[in-house]
Amino acid sequence: xxxxxxxxxxxxxxxxxxxxxxxxxxxxxxxxxxxxxxxxxxxxxxxxxxxxxxxxxxxxxxxxxxxxxxxxxxxxxxxxxxxxxxxxxxxxxxxxxxxxxxxxxxxxxxxxxxxxxxxxxxxxxxxxxxxxxxxxxxxxxxxxxxxxxxxxxxxxxxxxxxxxxxxxxxxxxxxxxxxxxxxxxxxxxxxxxxxxxxxxxxxxxxxxxxxxxxxxxxxxxxxxxxxxxxxxxxxxxxxxxxxxxxxxxxxxxxxxxxxxxxxxxxxxxxxxxxxxxxxxxxxxxxxxxxxxxxxxxxxxxxxxxxxxxxxxxxxxxxxxxxxxxxxxxxxxxxxxxxxxxxxxxxxxxxxxxxxxxxxxxxxxxxxxxxxxxxxxxxxxxxxxxxxxxxxxxxxxxxxxxxxxxxxxxxxxxxxxxxxxxxxxxxxxxxxxxxxxxxxxxxxxxxxxxxxxxxxxxxxxxxxxxxxx
Amino acid sequence: xxxxxxxxxxxxxxxxxxxxxxxxxxxxxxxxxxxxxxxxxxxxxxxxxxxxxxxxxxxxxxxxxxxxxxxxxxxxxxxxxxxxxxxxxxxxxxxxxxxxxxxxxxxxxxxxxxxxxxxxxxxxxxxxxxxxxxxxxxxxxxxxxxxxxxxxxxxxxxxxxxxxxxxxxxxxxxxxxxxxxxxxxxxxxxxxxxxxxxxxxxxxxxxxxxxxxxxxxxxxxxxxxxxxxxxxxxxxxxxxxxxxxxxxxxxxxxxxxxxxxxxxxxxxxxxxxxxxxxxxxxxxxxxxxxxxxxxxxxxxxxxxxxxxxxxxxxxxxxxxxxxxxxxxxxxxxxxxxxxxxxxxxxxxxxxxxxxxxxxxxxxxxxxxxxxxxxxxxxxxxxxxxxxxxxxxxxxxxxxxxxxxxxxxxxxxxxxxxxxxxxxxxxxxxxxxxxxxxxxxxxxxxxxxxxxxxxxxxxxxxxxxxxxxxxxxxxxxxxxxxxxxxxxxxxxxxxxxxxxxxxxxxxxxxxxxx
Numbered sequence: 001x002x003x004x005x006x007x008x009x010x011x012x013x014x015x016x017x018x019x020x021x022x023x024x025x026x027x028x029x030x031x032x033x034x035x036x037x038x039x040x041x042x043x044x045x046x047x048x049x050x051x052x053x054x055x056x057x058x059x060x061x062x063x064x065x066x067x068x069x070x071x072x073x074x075x076x077x078x079x080x081x082x083x084x085x086x087x088x089x090x091x092x093x094x095x096x097x098x099x100x101x102x103x104x105x106x107x108x109x110x111x112x113x114x115x116x117x118x119x120x121x122x123x124x125x126x127x128x129x130x131x132x133x134x135x136x137x138x139x140x141x142x143x144x145x146x147x148x149x150x151x152x153x154x155x156x157x158x159x160x161x162x163x164x165x166x167x168x169x170x171x172x173x174x175x176x177x178x179x180x181x182x183x184x185x186x187x188x189x190x191x192x193x194x195x196x197x198x199x200x201x202x203x204x205x206x207x208x209x210x211x212x213x214x215x216x217x218x219x220x221x222x223x224x225x226x227x228x229x230x231x232x233x234x235x236x237x238x239x240x241x242x243x244x245x246x247x248x249x250x251x252x253x254x255x256x257x258x259x260x261x262x263x264x265x266x267x268x269x270x271x272x273x274x275x276x277x278x279x280x281x282x283x284x285x286x287x288x289x290x291x292x293x294x295x296x297x298x299x300x301x302x303x304x305x306x307x308x309x310x311x312x313x314x315x316x317x318x319x320x321x322x323x324x325x326x327x328x329x330x331x332x333x334x335x336x337x338x339x340x341x342x343x344x345x346x347x348x349x350x351x352x353x354x355x356x357x358x359x360x361x362x363x364x365x366x367x368x369x370x371x372x373x374x375x376x377x378x379x380x381x382x383x384x385x386x387x388x389x390x391x392x393x394x395x396x397x398x399x400x401x402x403x404x405x406x407x408x409x410x411x412x413x414x415x416x417x418x419x420x421x422x423x424x425x426x427x428x429x430x431x432x433x434x435x436x437x438x439x440x441x442x443x444x445x446x447x448x449x450x451x452x453x454x455x456x457x458x459x460x461x462x463x464x465x466x467x468x
Numbered sequence: 469x470x471x472x473x474x475x476x477x478x479x480x481x482x483x484x485x486x487x488x489x490x491x492x493x494x495x496x497x498x499x500x501x502x503x504x505x506x507x508x509x510x511x512x513x514x515x516x517x518x519x520x521x522x523x524x525x526x527x528x529x530x531x532x533x534x535x536x537x538x539x540x541x542x543x544x545x546x547x548x549x550x551x552x553x554x555x556x557x558x559x560x561x562x563x564x565x566x567x568x569x570x571x572x573x574x575x576x577x578x579x580x581x582x583x584x585x586x587x588x589x590x591x592x593x594x595x596x597x598x599x600x601x602x603x604x605x606x607x608x609x610x611x612x613x614x615x616x617x618x619x620x621x622x623x624x625x626x627x628x629x630x631x632x633x634x635x636x637x638x639x640x641x642x643x644x645x646x647x648x649x650x651x652x653x654x655x656x657x658x659x660x661x662x663x664x665x666x667x668x669x670x671x672x673x674x675x676x677x678x679x680x681x682x683x684x685x686x687x688x689x690x691x692x693x694x695x696x697x698x699x700x701x702x703x704x705x706x707x708x709x710x711x712x713x714x715x716x717x718x719x720x721x722x723x724x725x726x727x728x729x730x731x732x733x734x735x736x737x738x739x740x741x742x743x744x745x746x747x748x749x750x751x752x753x754x755x756x757x758x759x760x761x762x763x764x765x766x767x768x769x770x771x772x773x774x775x776x777x778x779x780x781x782x783x784x785x786x787x788x789x790x791x792x793x794x795x796x797x798x799x800x801x802x803x804x805x806x807x808x809x810x811x812x813x814x815x816x817x818x819x820x821x822x823x824x825x826x827x828x829x830x831x832x833x834x835x836x837x838x839x840x841x842x843x844x845x846x847x848x849x850x851x852x853x854x855x856x857x858x859x860x861x862x863x864x865x866x867x868x869x870x871x872x873x874x875x876x877x878x879x880x881x882x883x884x885x886x887x888x889x890x891x892x893x894x895x896x897x898x899x900x901x902x903x904x905x906x907x908x909x910x911x912x913x914x915x916x917x918x919x920x921x922x923x924x925x926x927x928x929x930x931x932x933x934x935x936x937x938x939x940x941x942x943x944x945x946x947x948x949x950x951x952x953x954x955x956x957x958x959x960x961x962x963x964x965x966x967x968x969x970x971x972x973x974x975x976x977x978x979x980x981x
Binding site for chain 2: 034041047054066067069072073075076080186191195197216217218286295296338340344345354355393411424426427428432433438441446459
């Protein structure tokens with residue numbers, strides 16, 4: 001059979017494939033929804049997102065799968081969520097970083113790029129010291145800062161992250177500058193709390209839920225929450241009441257969609273969210289408010305227009321804070337940002353040079369091998385095989401590379417089932433499989449993979465021009 | 469106290485909990501065997517289901533899933549040369565080399581038994597000494613972490629295949645890749661060339677899949693010689709009088725008793741390394757596996773040392789012991805301090821608090837009503853590891869069926885799974901592109917004899933290394949401070965010794981010539 005005849009049954013089977021798994025129904029939602037969380041699995045935002053996904057699924061009747069689009073300190077996740085197709089099938093869990101990142105020049109996105117659906121919580125920043133430290137009140141800590149500017153160390157997140165700005169606004173509230181406390185950048189609350197316990201830093205600034213376990217155990221002490229002058233103190237079970245400080249900085253989380261999402265879809269989502277945040281939806285006998293309370297999260301929720309007004313204010317606050325002169329110099333530390341990559345480059349360059357100078361050992365068909373390179377024995381075996389058979393098959397190599405490129409370029413358009421199906425069937429045939437076997441395997445396995453990942457494992461795969 | 473213990477025993481050994489563990493084990497084996505799906509992802513996906521379960525069952529599910537997942541990561545490592553978890557990257561070359569000789573079942577059998585042993589010892593450490601060790605863990609500051617990162621990276625560079633200099637080059641590549649994106653130290657974009665995509669950084673999962681998996685597919689396809697059918701050399705004539713079960717058991721577990729007996733010292737050492745590194749928040753199975761592998765290679769009798777990288781069962785055994793015992797170690801700071809030992813325990817803390825169990829030193833007090841749950845967790849650890857033996861055995865047999873699939877079907881299938889795995893992490897095509905680029909990179913590196921393991925570890929630990937370095941300098945600009953704290957000083961000296969040894973050996977060789 002010539003190659004055209006070989007491919008015909010494969011094409012036919014691919015068409016068959018595209019009919020499998022299609023669902024009926026035009027009403028929203030009629031296929032799985034993706035919820036984009038900008039932060040890593042295990043953190044506070046991830047927990048809230050995964051809970052919310054479960055409740056949304058209960059309300060909307062379609063699986064809601066969470067993906068952790070991490071990176072860029074929030075830029076990746078927010079971009080992915082808010083720049084997705086505005087069809088209501090991608091929801092975005094937004095956090096306070098949205099109000100900050102564009103002021104820092106890391107993205108062009110800001111709150112005006114979203115259609116706010118419902119805010120879910122606002123956790124004020126809090127000041128923590130070690131449980132056995134000498135400071136019992138916020139005033140004592142402030143006095144120590146005044147007495148020894150630059151002497152104390154604090155941490156909580158990356159440089160210029162939310163909690164860093166929170167500490168700065170606390171310092172500003174009693175007329176000090178942000179550089180009066182030495183900020184040690186870290187990856188987040190957990191490593192910072194670890195540092196606090198080890199004794200190497202004095203203060204941690206983060207939200208109460210993030211330090212809850214240590215607080216309950218008495219390992220850390222909370223000197224105050226930043227709910228502002230009008231704010232109410234925090235009452236936690238079995239703990240002393242935590243006062244509200246004069247300055248105000250709250251982390252917030254909320255759900256949004258891309259700006260141009262149709263109004264009816266937004267309404268459906270908002271209605272569902274209302275029911276969830278009011279405690280009308282139950283999953284495993286628990287309501288969403290019960291979950292938030294259990295975890296110690298605040299659960300102030302603001303729908304649409306109220307949320308939008310809140311976003312505007314948050315944006316202005318951070319703009320003002322980040323615009324201050326003090327922050328421009330805070331950004332640079334003792335080591336420049338290119339120092340580390342430069343060192344790595346240098347190390348790589350030097351080692352490569354040494355390798356080249358000591359004799360470049362691996363040539364494709366040479367039998368000689370350097371004694372300390374263990375891969376040479378395997379290379380010898382394969383090179384012998386190569387010289388026995390035809391020359392290296394560059395076409396196959398190119399088609400593998402090409403398949404991956406095809407997947408990245410066309411995957412979003414064609415959807416997983418079609419693109420993976422074409423690749424699997426096509427490559428098998430090219431490698432010498434009989435077309436009907438390749439076709440059979442493809443038709444069976446690809447939809448199985450899809451169903452497995454999307455419906456069982458809850459891991460979203462690209463959908464495409466076809467319904468699923 | 470014994471009352472709490474007997475309650476715990478009753479609760480854990482109930483059919484309901486055992487069934488949940490069985491389901492969780494299967495789920496864990498499945499997820500671990502698919503490259504690209506990590507234990508963290510599996511636990512995060514499981515959390516909503518734990519709401520329907522009582523605390524004991526919920527935690528039991530997570531513990532079992534985790535243990536099985538880490539072991540199952542060895543299956544694609546051995547059969548397809550794609551590390552299922554970053555810790556498997558330490559011995560991927562050994563495992564795959566054995567598979568090429570037809571000994572994949574033996575390699576996986578060793579991996580299984582030693583994983584279980586490591587897991588059991590780690591659990592015992594957790595049970596016996598959690599509060600005391602948690603105190604030790606909280607002594608670790610950025611100085612100690614800095615040296616720990618350097619130690620892990622050095623082990624990978626120095627003991628992986630090829631000369632340490634090539635290892636250093638691979639390591640540098642990994643560190644450069646780690647710099648792409650936004651570092652927490654400065655929060656400024658680097659090496660992003662203005663691209664919105666690159667600001668995300670290079671995720672190690674698609675990088676690993678690409679470096680090992682895609683490069684292997686490319687290599688097989690390029691040679692166009694039929695891929696060495698795994699298992700051909702082990703098709704021996706078996707007498708039909710022996711039944712299938714005893715044959716299978718022999719293939720997988722043959723010779724394991726002797727191996728266990730002769731490795732007691734190493735088992736203890738590797739489990740110790742694993743448990744200690746695991747209990748340090750943020751340091752986990754990957755560093756543990758590399759350090760254990762390095763120790764194993766360094767302390768191996770001279771005639772065995774060349775096997776490392778070519779199919780050393782000892783290397784696999786010791787590294788896999790360490791990575792399983794580190795799992796239990798990660799629960800120590802999580803339970804005692806509420807600070808997660810790794811990303812899985814981060815999720816677990818959330819689950820615990822949902823069930824109104826607050827981690828903290830008070831958790832071990834005799835009058836704590838939750839004490840029976842803590843004992844339940846301990847019992848679960850032991851049970852989960854024991855359960856792994858029969859289930860792992862079945863998984864190994866199932867995995868061996870894969871090698872029978874002809875290569876023209878299996879190679880494209882592996883490729884599709886690689887693409888799906890890379891995509892699944894963040895739901896992003898960018899990750900698939902990363903996988904491709906790193907696949908080509910891996911292909912080139914292998915061609916010229918450079919090891920791949922240090923690249924992956926560099927990507928994983930690079931950000932931490934830089935961060936701790938900058939943190940240390942921010943705290944105090946003197947370099948002496950790096951050695952001031954006693955543990956930090958000790959680790960620092962260890963690193964210097966690690967690098968000095970090959971240097972001294974090399975200098976001596978030159979003097980002899």
